[in-house]
Amino acid sequence: MGLVISLVRLTWAVSYAAFSLTSFILTGFAILGERTPNRVANVVLSLTSNQYSEFPLIMFFLDLLFQSWLSVTGTFHVSPMARFFSYVNVITAAGTLYLFKRSLECQVVVENFLGEISKENKTKFKLPGVTSPKFWKQFMNPFHWPRNFTLNENIPYWTSKEQMYAMNTDGWESVLEMAVDVYRPDNVEGGHDRPVLMYIHGGGWTSGSKKSIGPLVTEMIAQNWVVVAVNHRLKTKDGYPTQLIDCKRALRWIREEVQTFGGDPHNVVVTGDSSGGQLAVMLALTPNDPAYQHGFEKVDTSVQGCLVQSAVLDLVDANDYRAANGRERFIREVALRPGFPESAENIAFLKEHSPLYKVEGTNVPFLIVQGDLDTCPVETARDFVKEFRLKSTASINYLEIPGGHHCFEMYSSPRGWYTTIATAEWLNHNFNQPGASENKIARVHELVEWWHENN
Template identity: 30%
Template sequence: MKEASPLLTYSVWTSYALINFLLAFLADLAQWPPRTWNFWFSCIISTIGTIFTEFPLYVILFKVWMWFAIAIMDVWFAVPIIKSSLIRMIMFILDIFTMSILLYNFYNNYKTRQIILTQTLKFKHYGPELPRITSSKFWLNIMPPLHIPLNIKVFRDITYGTQQELRQVGKENESCLKLDIYVPKYIQKIDSLPIMLFIHGGNWMSMDKLIPFPQPWYLSSNNWIVCSINYRLAPKNPYPACLIDCKRALRWIKENIVSYGGNPSFIAVSGDSAGGHLAALMALTANDKRYQPGFEYIDTKVQACVGINGIYDVTNKHNVFVPSFIEWFALKICGKSGDMNEKGVWEMLEDASPEVLVKRKGNLNEEIVPFLIIHGDNDQLVNIKSCREFVKTFRINAPNSKLIFIEFPGAHHGYHFVSSPRTHYSMIAMLRFLNWAYHTSNNITLND
């Protein structure tokens, strides 16, 4: 076999050394606990963390491939500098360090199964079994990073606003008043399946319904109809424009979903991050006329809520976010001055905080729809402490209402964006919870 040129050998060695150091650093960075970082730095850590915690096996395979490349080219003995036992030892320690973190991340990912098993024990008959690592389903359906079921039909870009509303929002915002409907491919129009209204996140200022979240695909492949919506984004469209649009979408669903095989009497709402915030507000502001301009007569109750890494307090009363968060939210999202002394600003923040609304409902002894709250304890963008405070407030003020709280160790803000074991296990938890809520609200037995 022809010997590799010295230049190529040195290039391979340099690349290996740099990648080794980089992977070790990034693997360590992914484990850093949440802090009040700069927003963009938090986004970077969150993205890196998601890759290293949700796809550890792929990173491990990449490292193994590097080892084989090094071995095949005989780099260890061809480059004088790495004949040194010290250099070899450093590389070996880096490899062991990185691989240990990656294997620990995979263990944490798989440990989600036991957490879901415990937290949804009462609902286990309302959804599929949680596949074990030894099952073929785990490796064929859960491990591929982009697993999209083939038994789904999607109706894209359906306008949910009225003609008058489209004129009001202007041509530049018309695409914001659209939704996609995910339905089982072989559904009959005489069917009457429960509905999930899914609200994307994105800091209230970005993202779109077209992002391929696994949740709509998974639920619709399990006999749910999912409506994934767009809404007007800040700062061009200050809050509560986004909440009003969510309720407009709900109105359209109630009036039209029957023709797609849906049951308008059971609509659950879900969202991630800012979408989780809006989903919680949807569940807690039913029939609030302030958020239903022109359709005050429509019943905007939902029957269940699922929040994924959501924000439940924008007043920051627990000092979980950076001190400037409330000024930023008032200025960028609500279109106010950012001065908390300005008339109506603090009241608006309280009205936009699900935690405050739960307290108000508790004071009035009002029942709250069932909630499933899912959050990663290594969320760099929405500190889990805020979520824990919401759960505590909910359980104190609404003891007769159902709330399931599932906390995932090591999970970052964007864990649910990808098809990983943790994501699939969390979707099974969501399906079990939603099926339970649907069956109990309609007094349906599992044999019906």
């Protein structure tokens, strides 16, 4: 019996050591946001570090619970290894508390941003903080969905000719990817002409799904926007820009059909995360370009606004901001182009599909949201905004989020929902004015509670 108890305690001690070491490393990455030369490692670290960066108190209490269990079972008393890692966890605990403190910095950043976009109203914004019960209600229940909406799934946007070509080239599974999901609030009916949010998912152009939607999409559904979530083909023999062309086909479908669901086909804002952000920006910057709409050249593929988060904005990366060589992966695995990635032809191709090099002359309003620890370098977002302001007369707003990692906005965390408040207000401020009232502007809904204080 004593041997069994010793083995159980050893198992707990080893598990605790592994948990503690992992927590220590991931907390460090969450704080520092280091980029590695390996893209896969960056993806894994981004996904795991986000758990610590966005939910630090949860990780803190999980560790505390584990330590309490080891104390109750007597493991600390007989295991020097467990005692050693308990000291390591003191450092980790300090790190997670720092991460929580840093997540609160987003409150002030967003309040300043909201004041800037509404400065003509002389409105002062005050968002709920740690003294607000609403803050803790949201924090303890981060999984939110609006209740009253209808989901119309997997609506194809191809024509019969496009269907046959895709089937013959890439098979039926590829054809099935050419579809949209429409989220229609239940109090919106056909002909209501509500603003439309066209959402393009991320996933490095070769993975991901329209089902992967974050707090912004659910929030806009709650605010009576019609949301169209778009799938594009992921792996095709033709390679990129197939994904961009598919997104334009989806926009064609919106132009022709969204009014049936209560959306306004002439008030469409495109949004996306990561690679979906690149596709969204390219969609906005190449309206009616016949190179990307063969067979439907006469369809209007312009949009009224563009909002992207954690977006890939420069494929060339001439300044080598990225630690990993994104050029090579994009040329070889996404675009499927021959030759060296650094050849003149391929660099020209990368420039042609890098939003940073396409801003001149656009008249589409933009909002760029980027975390300052993003593996899609924040320096690129800053360069894009600077270039946009030099070469375009359209408006652009920029929201840089302290401590934000790649796709942090997909998490319903304090940082995530502060950002959601900012992006939702930008959307309503710019594209929902005709039907807006003071009651809609000063709204209380399930996701967050916030209010305006007039000077």
